[in-house]
Amino acid sequence: MNQQTLSAFIWSVADLLRGDYKQSEYGRIILPFTVLRRLDCVLEATKPAVLAEYQAKRNLDIPPDPFLLRVAGQSFFNISPLDMKKLMGDQDHISQNLYSYLNGFSPEVRDVFERFEFHAQIDRLSKAGLLYQVAEKFSQIDLHPDRVSNHQMGLVFEELIRKFAELSNETAGEHFTPREVIRLMVNLIFIEDDEILSRPGVVRTIYDPTAGTGGMLSIAGEYLEEHNPKARLTVYGQELNPESYAICKADMLIKGQDVSKIAFGNTLSEDGHPATTFDYMLSNPPFGVEWKKVEKEVRREHETEGYDGRFGPGLPRVSDGSMLFLLHLIAKMRPVEEGGARFGIVLNGSPLFTGGAGSGESEIRRYVLENDLLEAIIGLPTDMFYNTGISTYVWIVSNKKPAHRKGKVQLIDASGMWQKMRKSLGSKRKELSEEHIADITRLFGSFTEADADGKPISRIFNNSAFGYRTITVERPLMEDGKPVVGQKGKTKGKKLPDPKLRDTENVPLDQDVEDYFRREVLPHVPDAWIDHDKTKVGYEIPFNRHFYVFQPPRPLEAIDAELTQVVSRIQAMLGEIAG
Template sequence: MTNVPTAVASAATARASAPPTPNLSAFIWSVADLLRGDYRQSEYGKVILPFTVLRRLDCVLEPTKAAVLTELDKRTRAGLNPEPFLLKAADQSFYNTSKLDLRTLLGDQDHIAENLRSYLQAFSPAVRDIFERFDFHTQIDRLDKAGLLYLVTEKFATIDLHPNVVSNAQMGTVFEELIRRFAELSNETAGEHFTPREVIRLMVNVLFIEDDEALTKPGVVRSIYDPTAGTGGMLSVAGEHLAEINPEARLVMFGQELNDESYAICKADMLIKGQDVSNIFAGNTLSNDGLPATKFDYMLSNPPFGVEWKKIEKEVRREHEQKGFDGRFGPGLPRVSDGSLLFLMHLLSKMRPAKDGGSRFGIVLNGSPLFTGGAGSGESEIRRYVLENDLLEAIIALPTDLFYNTGIATYVWIVSNRKPAPRKGKVQLIDASAMWQKMRKSLGSKRKEMGAAHIEEITQLFGAFEETTKGGKPISKIFRNEAFGYRTITVERPERDEQGNVVLATKGKAKGKPTPDSALRDTENVPLSETVEAYFAREVKPHAPDAWIDHEKTKVGYEIPFNRHFYVFTPPRPLAEIDAELKVVTDRIVKMIGELSQ
């Protein structure tokens, strides 16, 4: 049994109660009033998001601006490359060499577009890339032509977004709230860009809990990776969590993101946190892996649910066929309509070998990867690889209506190649679907949230690794890996002639043997825990004495019927009780009809 450290539980409570920043979001959103008429609602984000990032960077650099300019002058006159000195003077991993900032830009209204471009160009290269991803220069031109650039700049210059005023966690919440609202206005999928913070906190808690002792050592350095990084929420929460457990620890963050706006926000967030932004890549992780040879200690991911991968099918199939297990997709390929399991295999390929310390990762998936696909299918083969290699630690069922863009059931898979001894050969299933509280106000499809107490309870259930019931219902169950495996056997019966005699084959290997009747052919799933012969004798032979098994067609499959394991039968109410209720209703209706006829 693993004891749950108090550091983990208290950290979850503190973070889950972090105050939101609705006033700041509302203030930034009020810029939309200026844009109305010249911009469609769906385009507001093209202005508001980059300006929010710009003001954030502007505020971060403000205290050291004078020192940076002094250093620039000094090193330039000395004929030296000023960059390392500017970074040191800025006390950040970025800098700006312009004498301008958003406030001083307001002093020259007639030349604000020209001066704003000059100010942007004076940032260090990593920051310039952020605004290129936003295509911000196009919006500067458009705002200038509409006579709005000065007004919008003035609006943002009045708010203080320095980290001492608005923490990194609060800023992340602001960005997520803005993206959600813009996505709703443009009918986009907000959930593709970020994950609810309480879901991330739960995943991070569970991810780190078994390593608490190692993570509290002075100067410990660990790596974490998110292949669907969004705005960087998962990486940020992981960093905050480790800092609470051990302020001397360092978490090196890596990520990749497909959406340009989300990538830009993630990169800006990493810059302010002092992370190496060269570790954050843009592009499609599945078709163009930005970190092909890198392995990680921890990984987190919330890939898009049920999204087809037809656009990148050619590249993925080529890697599967040409590289096999030397590539990322050796176990198999899921159907093109849902690429979730491609991300699971991608993460498996990024695991540090067990001999080098191993890895652990958490991934959010919908219900489909648990059971879609019969024996021999791509999905089943992927599950088979994970279970037969003893990589699955646990699956946690989350409440419905937890995500911004969907109300469907979701599950967190915890995967590791360094399982503690008690977990070896076993999988824990945790049903946390009832652990939620109603939100005061719905956000898109999100009507429920997990509070600090729920996160702590689930963390305790995982850490304890015991079978547990609550209110008479199971909430934690433990299975051997092979409990999810089965053999699909093909049951044949003989073809018969008009007289009812068995037709025998006249040639080939089957000569003299009964010819199978394809119309009578059937399949049966036999649990791996039972021999095929015993199952066949018990379940088939009594009903079809002439049947036999075609062993050449036998396939091994794996599925995880999560809900079946937690189903509790509720007997129907007594018939007399139902009849009595119906009589009361019927009598009332008869009485009402009688009153109407009077």
């Protein structure tokens, strides 16, 4: 069964709900029932053996859980004699039986349905006389992994969430990232470690602090399994949205992961994995979302823990918290002496340049660059995400740069690498093809400058190229045509500055400040001087400027000829009207 057929079938359940439920409420029913049927199908083959083992261990008064997990062959089990098919045999008691079936699951699965608030929905469906019909619909569809792969199932969940988000005017893109963008990011964080990852029995950890439905973690696992079936990737995550968390947890259960490593809650205010570091990380934090709700906790950590906490380098403005996730991931990097770490994070354009020298944003960029953590930034095409058409950038950050990358940053302009989608999905109109992903990965892996169609697409810079000093240029306060001189303290005998004439200049870090001042300032204002006490160091990454190609204007003769033609046409039209 293909993904479209499957999601269309599941979506047909909406026909049953129409009238009793608002469209915006469909997801509360369809998502948990889809998860329930998936788990039901996964456990079907081992269910008789699990029930027999459960009874045997009960008779011996032995705690059964470890044995049941082994017999089930999964990281979860169900000890109820019921399943979805058997529920259909007793229409009059469907509600009580469904509750009993749910209570038969192991604790981690019960938690999934609690996050869905599924019991409340069962009660509502029952009162509306719809529970049996809805359950029957789902009992008829085969969601066993042999029929519907984990990858397909992930796509189904994403499509359903997107549809429900559109119906309720929510932001679907907050819940998941386009699969091809994830594949690109996974390629980029793994490519330099291909040799290590190909060793038999290698175990690595990966973490997503904004896990959504688990798409990033799933694709990373698929990548490693494809390249080295004997390698093992232990996944960790945290998610704030209850439904997304429930789906992520269910997905990880089916894949045999330890779901206790998927935490619930706000990553910024309550770190679900304190004192834990990771080999690899991926994240697509919300774009331009304010962090006022968690401001108190974040500022407390910044002020009391400093660099021992996550937010030591600085805090961005409250209107956009994406750079807080950047700092969070940096704090979660496995130390270099333990093998180091690499991560990819999707950010909008704001973190590249927002904030002048001394601001929180600039201080964060300064920390990243002066500690040689930034490997590359890849500019993606617009219209790539479901909830926004703006330009986005993938930052690749590592504390284990290869020798040839040390002290350097690579910028890759992939904004022209895209193909039009057959059908737009929300704001998403473009996608990366497999060829585009391979091209970008190759550019990153080769670490070389490159052009395409006469335009640069890969450039390499020293870290210091993005730094500058903001100097304060003063001019004397004048009275009766003479400079005013200080009479006491530090200013005694010195010319006092005129605040109204004060100005600032940004001097690149690789230029001498005094030489710059003599060359650029003194020829225009000979009486000026620098107040060195006010000098600040700043960092910005003017990505687009580095890929700008000057297009000379058309010759004046061509413009004049075109204007003459336009004037002639207008005069002819006026003549026709007058005639």
